[in-house]
Amino acid sequence: MIYYWIKTLHISAVIFTVGFFTLRLFWMINRSGLVNRAWVRRLSQFNDTLLLIAGISLALLSQQYPFVAPWLTAKLIALLVYIILGMYALKWAKSRRNRIYFGLLSLLCVGYIISVALTRQVQPWHYFMQ
Numbered sequence: 001m002i003y004y005w006i007k008t009l010h011i012s013a014v015i016f017t018v019g020f021f022t023l024r025l026f027w028m029i030n031r032s033g034l035v036n037r038a039w040v041r042r043l044s045q046f047n048d049t050l051l052l053i054a055g056i057s058l059a060l061l062s063q064q065y066p067f068v069a070p071w072l073t074a075k076l077i078a079l080l081v082y083i084i085l086g087m088y089a090l091k092w093a094k095s096r097r098n099r100i101y102f103g104l105l106s107l108l109c110v111g112y113i114i115s116v117a118l119t120r121q122v123q124p125w126h127y128f129m130q
Helices: 002-029 038-062 070-092 096-119 124-129
Strands: none
Touching (some): 002 038, 002 070, 002 096, 070 096, 096 124
């Protein structure tokens, strides 16, 4: 039963993360001052912490670990790529055009992470082609 609640928390945090990142990207594109507000960063960090704790808890409860389960390793690596791309999109890229480009790549990376989670396959497109 606890697994169900942690998984629900994890999925909810994923949905919030994707939606809030998309909103922050929209604010950045439209040059809104909201994107740099302290409460925006804190809310994002709080949710990302919940997401990480829930993810680690699920791995421990299911006894599936990165570097043992290939699909979980793929998710972890893709998560790191998403974080780096997101940092470029919201902070590091100099031009608005590059920020949009990195933002779209970040969202594509999230799509991959979700596909891997749903299929438990490193190459989820093979799963959907069967």
